[in-house]
Amino acid sequence: MEKTRQKNLPANERRNVTVEAVIDLAATTNPGDITTAAIAKHMKLTQGALFRHFPNKEAIWQAVMKWVAERLMSRIKKAADGMESPLEAMQAMFMAHIAFVSEHPGAPRMLFGELQGAKATPAKRLAHALLKQYAERLNELIETAKSRGELPRELDNQAAATLFIGTIQGLIMQSLISGDMEQMRQAAPGVFAIYRRGIAGTVPEKRGE
Amino acid sequence: MEKTRQKNLPANERRNVTVEAVIDLAATTNPGDITTAAIAKHMKLTQGALFRHFPNKEAIWQAVMKWVAERLMSRIKKAADGMESPLEAMQAMFMAHIAFVSEHPGAPRMLFGELQGAKATPAKRLAHALLKQYAERLNELIETAKSRGELPRELDNQAAATLFIGTIQGLIMQSLISGDMEQMRQAAPGVFAIYRRGIAGTVPEKRGE
DNA sequence: GGAAAGATAGTGACTAATTACTATCTCTAG
């Protein structure tokens, strides 16, 4: 129906809008430099009003991280679901992750920005949990792939998982730097192809040792 | 000469000390949160004195980026020098880069932190130039490797270079997150092995299957 | 050789702007 241009949003809704505003801002602004005033302005509110819905700034960041974690994991899970081969599933995850990031460039910036901080904030804990969950999921896939003969037994799980995540992070970083998210989408398939060949390729015969 | 415990350093020296202080601080502090007061304190100086040697904060960052760029490129060049095979050279560069970062954890933080900013500061331009130079060097190596038959002609140069840098950035990111730089050194060889197989590996023979 | 003069480096106290956060009043929707 007609959006009644209502000024006063219910608290719950207002919190959602706030989170989206932050993600929006993070697309172009260094997360550490995002002020409560900037957030409020971006959603056409006064700065003080923000604190009716969040006890402090940290709570805002926490809400944002939760949003990112939920959306990203759901996207990735959906992409990998129903895939027969674990290698195909990994490829789907890779692409889904890239797509998500290119739709929400602010998301990785928040993640990285928060994780760099020295002190352990609640938001940081959320980010950590996200990464851990991600790594576990990868490990399962790799193991399944091994048992199906899609990946060689000798493959170093740890290195493979590290490289998977690292590759994505590297792509993100470079897009962040160039400021062009489209570039990432284009580079992704070629990059994953190399990665896939790297883990699947036959390992040189191990003699003796 | 006996180090005369002199308090007043010559301007040039003082600038160097400042840069080192910043790199030092960046190892444990989010670069955006490094204040001029913190820098001054870390080098046992008053805050005001800093501005006798730098016109403003931006100039400090610029000096730091120059330091990082020079040291890193020199290390990498030295490592690759005298290498017969380009693939070996790439491996040496990879390891040298990792070693440099693990010795100066503050360096990548400064780089990434600066590059994330929206506005184009002089420091950011320096960082950009560094990355560009790096990519060019990689491209040359890849081309040479191709002409020597060490890499397949069909390999996508762009993707290979992107993945090389991306892999390093990813490793750095994960070490930054875990706070353990040693981890990166340990993971590096295995990760590079996968990368190398990925670019060099013959595209799987399509025999029957 | 050594004081006087000039140059260089550092101090400590200040400022103007910006920050997260709060107290109080006003409006709006149900």
Added chain:
DNA sequence: CTAGAGATAGTAATTAGTCACTATCTTTCC
């Protein structure tokens, strides 16, 4: 009518940058 949502106008803390002054080195010239 009233409770929740927003506006207005604060506060204390922190920030980069300035300034008048002092301490320490270096050069000059008798």
